[in-house]
Amino acid sequence: MTTLQHTPTAELPPGGGPVLWLDVSFRQRAHPPHQLVHRIVFTEFSRPQRRGIVNGTRTQVSSRAPVVLGPPLLGAGYVDGNGCCGESAHTRALLTIDGRRYLAQRYAIDWNRLDRHGRSFVGDPAKNEDYLIPGDPVIAVASGVVIATRNDLPENTPPHSIPNLTVQNAFGNDVIEALGGGRYAGYGHLQPGSVAVHVGERVHRGQFLGRVGNTGSSGGPHLHFQLTDGPNVLASNGEPYVLRTSNQPARLSDSTMPPAR
Incomplete structure (x- = not known):
């Protein structure tokens, strides 16, 4: 307690x-x-x-059984940060909004990419361009309809988050997709100017949505992905899901990781 x-x-x-x-x-x-x-x-x-x-x-x-989704990123070397279950920055991210409590990030994942030495960056950790993941394509995990986007927030300088953090800018540049059945996929912290879809557009699984960045409540480049029961990325509750992928999972014992949020 x-x-x-x-x-x-x-x-x-x-x-x-x-x-x-x-x-x-x-x-x-x-x-x-x-x-x-x-x-x-x-x-x-x-x-x-x-x-x-x-x-x-x-x-x-x-x-209700967890929905089966495709991966939001393609390729090798991606690592699940702050994922379900147990204690993490996501599973304990309880927020009170308009008098009600929500846990939108219960099953959220901060996706990062490591090289074969377990490093997420090579060079200066204060430079976004020295990380491995920035600019990687983000793709739709399922077919659905885009209901919200943001594309204008500037990149943060690691390890600092956005100044004057609010509920409106916490998710950074993003794409929110309605999957049907009361489920909503959120892709957050995208690069400014990279969002390639618009509100009302019907997208298919695997379609390019934008590129991994470091915007909003983020201290380092990564993709924040979550599935919720409502369209608001914070004033909703997390939904479980299963990723359908051919990649073989491995447990990470140690690495050099940025301060994701």
């Missing part, structure tokens, strides 16, 4: 509100429950000998 500022705690101050992070896994053929109920047992500071019990409301468990 943590505070809203992500500080671990087992104590609640008066008027305080914590976040309880649970990562529940099941065997492949196991049957998850249809509902979850949180039962909280607590003691009062003034009367530690007494216990209180609160039963939370019932939460429905989604039975």
